[in-house]
Amino acid sequence: MRKTIYTDPSIQSSEITPEPVFLNRRHLMKSAGGLASAAIASSMAPAKASTEALVYAPAGDRSLEDQLTPFKAVTSYNNFYEFGTDKDDPARYAESMTIDPWSVKVGGLVNQPGQLHLEDLLTGFDLEERIYRFRCVEAWSMVVPWVGFPLSDLLRRFEPKSEGRFVEFKTLYRRSEMRGTRSFTGVIDWPYVEGLRLDEAMHPLAFIAVGLYGKTLPHQNGAPVRLVVPWKYGFKSIKSIVEINVTEAQPRTSWQTLQPAEYGFYANVNPDVDHPRWSQGFERKLPSSVFRPNRVRTLPFNGYADQVADLYAGMDLRRDY
Ligand SMILES: Nc1nc2c(c(=O)[nH]1)N[C@H]1C(S)=C(S)[C@@H](COP(=O)(O)O)O[C@H]1N2
Ligand SMILES: [Mo]
Numbered sequence: 001m002r003k004t005i006y007t008d009p010s011i012q013s014s015e016i017t018p019e020p021v022f023l024n025r026r027h028l029m030k031s032a033g034g035l036a037s038a039a040i041a042s043s044m045a046p047a048k049a050s051t052e053a054l055v056y057a058p059a060g061d062r063s064l065e066d067q068l069t070p071f072k073a074v075t076s077y078n079n080f081y082e083f084g085t086d087k088d089d090p091a092r093y094a095e096s097m098t099i100d101p102w103s104v105k106v107g108g109l110v111n112q113p114g115q116l117h118l119e120d121l122l123t124g125f126d127l128e129e130r131i132y133r134f135r136c137v138e139a140w141s142m143v144v145p146w147v148g149f150p151l152s153d154l155l156r157r158f159e160p161k162s163e164g165r166f167v168e169f170k171t172l173y174r175r176s177e178m179r180g181t182r183s184f185t186g187v188i189d190w191p192y193v194e195g196l197r198l199d200e201a202m203h204p205l206a207f208i209a210v211g212l213y214g215k216t217l218p219h220q221n222g223a224p225v226r227l228v229v230p231w232k233y234g235f236k237s238i239k240s241i242v243e244i245n246v247t248e249a250q251p252r253t254s255w256q257t258l259q260p261a262e263y264g265f266y267a268n269v270n271p272d273v274d275h276p277r278w279s280q281g282f283e284r285k286l287p288s289s290v291f292r293p294n295r296v297r298t299l300p301f302n303g304y305a306d307q308v309a310d311l312y313a314g315m316d317l318r319r320d321y
Pocket of ligand 1: 074077078079080081082135136137171192220221222233234235236237238239240
C-alpha cells in the first residue's frame with residue numbers, strides 16, 4: 001500500500017487546542033531538550049511546508065467525530081503500569097524515568113542487528129504527523145496527532161530475515177525509576193512485552209511515535225519512542241521501547257501471560273467480541289464526564305477495516321481475538 005497523506009478539511013485549526021498541530025521544525029526544536037530531540041530536528045530535514053503540515057491518515061469513516069482529543073486529556077488520562085495502575089499515575093510519576101541517553105537494541109532474525117542510540121536510530125527518517133484514532137480496551141478512545149514514522153521504515157533498516165514471522169517489543173524495566181514495578185510486582189511480569197505478526201508490523205498504519213501535538217513525547221505517553229497500532233486495542237501500543245526482536249515463534253506478551261482469556265495476541269478492535277468483564281460495542285470519546293459521556297459506537301478495526309481487514313482474511317477473529 002502506498003503511503004498516503006491526506007489533509008483533512010474537516011479539522012479546522014481553531015479546533016486544535018491548545019497546541020498548534022503543525023509539524024514545525026522550529027517548534028520541535030524549541031520544545032526539545034537533549035540529544036534525542038536534536039535528532040528529531042535533524043531527521044526532519046525534508047520538513048513539510050506548514051500549509052500542508054496537517055497530515056492525516058484516515059481515522060475511519062466518522063470524520064465529524066474525529067476532532068482531536070485535547071492535549072490535556074491525551075497527557076493526563078493514561079495507562080503506563082510501570083508507574084501505577086491509576087489513570088493519573090503516569091502523568092504524576094513517569095517524569096522520574098531518565099530518557100536521555102536512550103538506546104534501542106534490534107536483534108533476532110535480522111541481517112543487521114545492532115544497539116543504536118536514539119539519535120542514530122532516528123537519523124534519516126522523515127518525521128510525519130499523522131492523526132490516528134486510538135482506543136483502549138477499557139472502552140475509552142482518543143484522536144491523537146502523533147509525530148513519527150512507519151514502523152516498517154525502521155524494521156527494513158535492520159533487514160528482517162525470511163524466517164522471521166513476528167516482532168517482539170520490550171519496554172525499559174528500571175525499578176529504581178518506576179514505582180509501579182516495585183509496588184505491583186506480580187501483576188505484570190516485567191518488562192512489558194508486546195508483539196505483532198511481521199506483516200502487521202510492516203503495514204503502513206503501524207507507526208513509531210516520537211512526539212504528539214508537534215512536541216516530543218511526554219513521559220506518560222511513552223517517551224522517547226513508542227509504538228502506535230491504531231486498529232488494535234491500546235495495550236498493543238507499547239511505550240518506552242528499548243528492545244525489538246524479529247522472531248519465528250509468536251512472542252509471549254505481558255497481557256496474554258497475565259490473563260489469556262481476556263487479552264488475545266491479535267487484539268484487533270472488534271465490537272462483536274466483548275471483553276469478559278465489559279462490552280466492547282461502545283466507547284467513551286475523551287474527554288467525557290457523567291454529564292457529557294460522549295458515548296459512540298465502536299467500529300471494527302477501530303474504523304480502519306478498509307486498510308487492514310485483508311491481513312486477517314480467512315481467520316476466525318472470535319477465536320483469534
Ligand atoms: N510499557 C507499557 N506500555 C503500555 C502500557 C503499559 O502499561 N506499559 N499500557 C498500554 C495501554 S493498556 C494503553 S491503553 C496505552 C495507553 O497509551 P496512552 O497513555 O498514550 O494513551 O498504552 C499501552 N502501552
Ligand atoms: Mo488499555
